[in-house]
Amino acid sequence: MASVAGPEIERLIQLLARLPGLGPRSARRAALHLIKKRDALMTPLAGALQLAIDRVQVCKVCSNIDTQSPCTICTDARRDPTTIVVVADVADLWALERANAAPGKYHVLGGTLSPLDGVGPGDLTIDALVARAHEPEVTEIILALNATVDGQTTAHYITDLLQEANVKVTRLAHGVPVGGELDYLDEGTLSAAMRQRTLF
Amino acid sequence: MASVAGPEIERLIQLLARLPGLGPRSARRAALHLIKKRDALMTPLAGALQLAIDRVQVCKVCSNIDTQSPCTICTDARRDPTTIVVVADVADLWALERANAAPGKYHVLGGTLSPLDGVGPGDLTIDALVARAHEPEVTEIILALNATVDGQTTAHYITDLLQEANVKVTRLAHGVPVGGELDYLDEGTLSAAMRQRTLF
Numbered sequence: 001m002a003s004v005a006g007p008e009i010e011r012l013i014q015l016l017a018r019l020p021g022l023g024p025r026s027a028r029r030a031a032l033h034l035i036k037k038r039d040a041l042m043t044p045l046a047g048a049l050q051l052a053i054d055r056v057q058v059c060k061v062c063s064n065i066d067t068q069s070p071c072t073i074c075t076d077a078r079r080d081p082t083t084i085v086v087v088a089d090v091a092d093l094w095a096l097e098r099a100n101a102a103p104g105k106y107h108v109l110g111g112t113l114s115p116l117d118g119v120g121p122g123d124l125t126i127d128a129l130v131a132r133a134h135e136p137e138v139t140e141i142i143l144a145l146n147a148t149v150d151g152q153t154t155a156h157y158i159t160d161l162l163q164e165a166n167v168k169v170t171r172l173a174h175g176v177p178v179g180g181e182l183d184y185l186d187e188g189t190l191s192a193a194m195r196q197r198t199l200f
Numbered sequence: 201m202a203s204v205a206g207p208e209i210e211r212l213i214q215l216l217a218r219l220p221g222l223g224p225r226s227a228r229r230a231a232l233h234l235i236k237k238r239d240a241l242m243t244p245l246a247g248a249l250q251l252a253i254d255r256v257q258v259c260k261v262c263s264n265i266d267t268q269s270p271c272t273i274c275t276d277a278r279r280d281p282t283t284i285v286v287v288a289d290v291a292d293l294w295a296l297e298r299a300n301a302a303p304g305k306y307h308v309l310g311g312t313l314s315p316l317d318g319v320g321p322g323d324l325t326i327d328a329l330v331a332r333a334h335e336p337e338v339t340e341i342i343l344a345l346n347a348t349v350d351g352q353t354t355a356h357y358i359t360d361l362l363q364e365a366n367v368k369v370t371r372l373a374h375g376v377p378v379g380g381e382l383d384y385l386d387e388g389t390l391s392a393a394m395r396q397r398t399l400f
């Protein structure tokens with residue numbers, strides 16, 4: 001292939017193939033699409049990437065990514081400063097924002113504890129979270145972590161660390177997804193949904 | 201969303217979502233992945249795109265894309281100059297090259313005739329193909345077009361035009377599944393179809 005389309009195109013395909021969701025075949029299609037849409041897509045994309053390279057940074061307060069630090073959320077005076085929603089990843093923050101589900105500010109851990117993958121507390125922003133939890137205005141830490149073994153291990157670890165902070169530590173409710181069918185739910189979810197049932 | 205991550209990141213996501221194979225959700229994941237792999241992936245990708253923007257061009261002979269014109273294939277003295285393999289798209293050329301299935305040079309039509317989509321002969325490189333077919337050294341035109349209605353319509357149209365040229369017109373054997381597209385075929389099928397090409 002390299003000898004056919006030239007090393008530049010081959011390199012572009014290889015880099016595109018490293019994006020999540022694109023395999024070798026779809027990377028080739030994406031490269032061709034870009035080359036065909038040179039002015040309408042390839043040039044704007046190259047520019048957008050360069051702009052992101054130049055401007056995107058990690059928020060020094062919450063570890064969100066933004067083009068400013070502290071980030072737009074940390075500096076938003078309309079957001080409840082007493083509540084911090086803890087997420088593993090910026091993708092989770094984005095998901096909660098799309099759902100308009102978070103009442104306050106955020107804290108992005110940068111992952112979850114995972115002994116098997118060699119991820120320990122020092123690899124996450126846990127120290128910064130503990131420091132924020134000790135700030136006088138903060139009254140609640142909401143752990144919005146995946147309902148997986150690693151997510152719940154991380155939640156327990158953080159909860160223990162926050163014993164001495166004067167905050168309430170909560171986590172997302174388990175339950176039936178909106179639009180979900182009972183017949184397809186696992187037993188753990190069904191049991192939790194039953195225990196945490198609410199008045200209709 | 202735009203107010204959360206900043207317009208630069210939102211724009212990057214929107215552009216990534218226009219790549220084939222990436223929807224809005226996978227474009228967000230791709231953008232985050234790029235931002236996290238800033239030095240290892242985002243910067244190289246921006247550079248590869250800019251290099252492609254600067255260097256990729258359409259071959260003036262066969263309409264292949266390459267960083268040189270005439271392209272690497274057109275200038276390759278080891279390739280049989282008597283045979284021209286006609287494909288609709290560069291993706292099909294790449295597929296045949298991966299299968300090492302084409303004996304000679306290529307001609308990229310830039311699509312297939314499609315009255316419903318408003319694609320007529322003037323939108324394709326058919327005139328250039330007819331001119332090449334009249335060159336003395338060319339003895340065979342292999343129509344490697346999709347086994348779809350549009351592909352076969354295009355094959356018939358070209359065959360009629362080439363009646364006056366002193367060439368044999370062949371097409372890929374019916375190892376190609378009816379309704380199938382070349383770019384999705386395995387290499388063995390492509391090779392067999394090339395070997396068993398028949399007189400049109």
Ligand SMILES: [Zn+2]
Binds near residue numbers: 062071074
């Ligand atoms: Zn922040």
Ligand SMILES: [Zn+2]
Binds near residue numbers: 259261271274
């Ligand atoms: Zn060429």
